Amino acid sequence: MFGTRIIVVGAGIGGLAAALALKARGADVTVLEQANAIEEVGAGIQVSPNGAAVLGALGLGADFERASVRGRAVVLSDYRRPGEVVRLDLMRHAGDQRYAFVHRADLIDLLAEAVRRAGVNVRLLQKVDRIDPGSPPVLHMCNGAHLTADLVVGADGLHSRARAALNGAGKPFFTGQVAWRATVPNMVNLPDEAHVFMAPGRHLVCYPLRGGSLVNLVAVQERADWTAESWSQSDDPANLRAAFADFGGLPAALLAQVSAPGLWGLFRHPVAETWHRGRVTLVGDAAHPTLPFMAQGANMALEDAWVLADELGKAPGIELGLAAYQARRQARARRVIAAANSNAWKYHLRSPLRGPAHLALSLGGRLAPARMVRQFDWLYRHDVTMGA
């Protein structure tokens, strides 16, 4: 790959990680980002061992450890009953696997810094309007310029131009769920654990960030009306508090502090059929946006980035490398996204299923705690840096 000219569209987690991995294999990499800064936007992200393995292999393991909080447990509770339905003790049952909570902006900062140190050219205020996936591919920029490269990597997220160029217009559909997200000061001394509070038609997740000084909140509600699919829409905190007004205890204390929540509508997108054509390919949300219920958006983008560089590094030609990349990634992306799609309802059960389901969870946690923690080994122990 030495000297191959690569343009990565998008400086999110997927784009920056791909830039770093490709640069490490000798490519000449430019990142184009539409925003005027790689700045602090978003809230918490969970990085599971499969994502952390990539950060480690990119040489960022120690920095990431400093920037993140190690999750010690996942605790599920009922929104009204005191006590816990089940506690999954990650320190006891996850072996050496590290689950971490990090602010999205801190992870982006860490990657952006590494990308610049590595000599990748990052260009801001560069919005791509359209991509022709010919040979060579042509990027039509919103400012009227045209750019070409030996390879274009579309890491341009949810509303990807690269995906549209390869797959046509998508048809996402509203899931009937919206999610608020916010960070608040950790006035409640939340320990290094993820807590999930389950209620009919709703659930609320919280975990600490930034050395435990902040708490990340995600509150999901089923609702019939449509909300725009955007990461940058804000809402009146009174709406969030009203939707969760019957939650007591810890959630109520956290919700009382929220001042400017983001609100996004949760949409389902099929995994892209075509991940490459000519010399254009997709990584991360551009290929497979996911619902947040397995917390895999950032992790899957990291996995993609590594595998793309790995396969291009091994293949005798770019097109063959892209084919090998899709072959190694697409089925796994489908499986992870399907798992996320089917997870939400489990937290939102109504009577009469609710009581028995919580009882089963509680029994499982008491009788086979290790099995409950290890049930997703296929997801979290998948290490792409070892060739998986």
Ligand SMILES: Cc1cc2nc3c(=O)[nH]c(=O)nc-3n(C[C@H](O)[C@H](O)[C@H](O)COP(=O)(O)OP(=O)(O)OC[C@H]3O[C@@H](n4cnc5c(N)ncnc54)[C@H](O)[C@@H]3O)c2cc1C
């Ligand atoms: C602003 C923002 C806030 C987020 N907040 C959260 C959060 O709080 N919690 C959470 O779990 N996940 C959040 N996410 C999603 C999460 O970061 C992603 O699911 C995951 O990291 C995969 O990232 P990605 O790199 O594939 O895509 P993204 O993170 O979406 O990155 C895509 C990048 O491409 C750029 N871009 C898009 N179109 C163009 C174009 N035409 N030309 C040039 N550049 C373009 C975007 O500005 C963005 O920087 C957020 C994403 C964004 C963009």
